[in-house]
Amino acid sequence: MAYIVHVSSTQLAATIALRPPAALIEGKAALGGAGRVVGERSAPCMAVHNAYVAWLFYRMAELLELQNANPFRVRAYRRAAATIEDFPGKMTEMVAAGRDLSELPDIGADLAEKIEEICTTGRLSALAETEAQMPEALVKLSAIPELGPKRLAELRDRLGVTTVEDLVKACAAGEVGRLASFGPELEARLLRAASRKTGR
Structure with a gap:
């Protein structure tokens, strides 16, 4: 199945599966599961597409909602995901350039750190931890x-x-x-x- 880089939140939600869309990560890394990437990486900042970053945030929001987490926290992830989807530039390039991601709309310091983690490691540890807490x-x-x-x-x-x-x-x-x-x-x-x- 082919995936496009820029999709609406509705379209992106429809692609959710047990494993993140592999086409949204370029390079040598191989997907090992939802929110987890394993394998070699030839550069400190992987070519992670914005849609993949947004996908992880939407997935995080969904799991938090299932846990009956604070609605404000759930909305924060969804708003940030929408911002990332609509952003005309590349998150990886912003991270590589040392730009302050918290300057973007609906991206606070905590979520900015999570975006940096995704762009540099291909994974979101908070998502893996949330999954581990659930059946x-x-x-x-x-x-x-x-x-x-x-x-x-x-x-x-x-x-x-x-x-x-x-x-x-x-x-x-x-x-x-x-x-x-x-x-x-x-x-x-x-x-x-x-x-x-x-x-x-």
């Missing part, structure tokens, strides 16, 4: 495209879906499509996405 099954389920916190809560409360495997079974049985906020078309997309994760 692995929920982390995997929340990474299915089009499943935000509200839909996840409805699947859990209405159908008892708490794992990717549960989602596959519920979609295959037509239970998800009967929910008013889902419908048959979304159910079909979720079934395809979830099936890929389980290898079915």
Whole structure:
């Protein structure tokens, strides 16, 4: 699957999967999992696209929302992600030049440090730490495209879906499509996405 560098927040959210989009990182590094990059790097500042930085921030916001974290903190990550998406320059070049990222709209000192971390290491340690605090099954389920916190809560409360495997079974049985906020078309997309994760 090909990914473009500049996409809207809606389009970007639709690309969320268990692993970040590899096409958004150039060089020798290989993706080892959500929020984690392993492998050799030939330069101190990797060619990380803005869309990848924004993707990590959107993912962080989503997981924090699932944890019922402070809404202001959740919004801060989303606003910063939107700023990064719309920024005409490259975050990596800003970091390499030693520019003060906190001068950008909605980017405070803490998030500026996180952007620098992503651009220099290809990972966001705060995201890995947040994932580690959550049940692995929920982390995997929340990474299915089009499943935000509200839909996840409805699947859990209405159908008892708490794992990717549960989602596959519920979609295959037509239970998800009967929910008013889902419908048959979304159910079909979720079934395809979830099936890929389980290898079915």
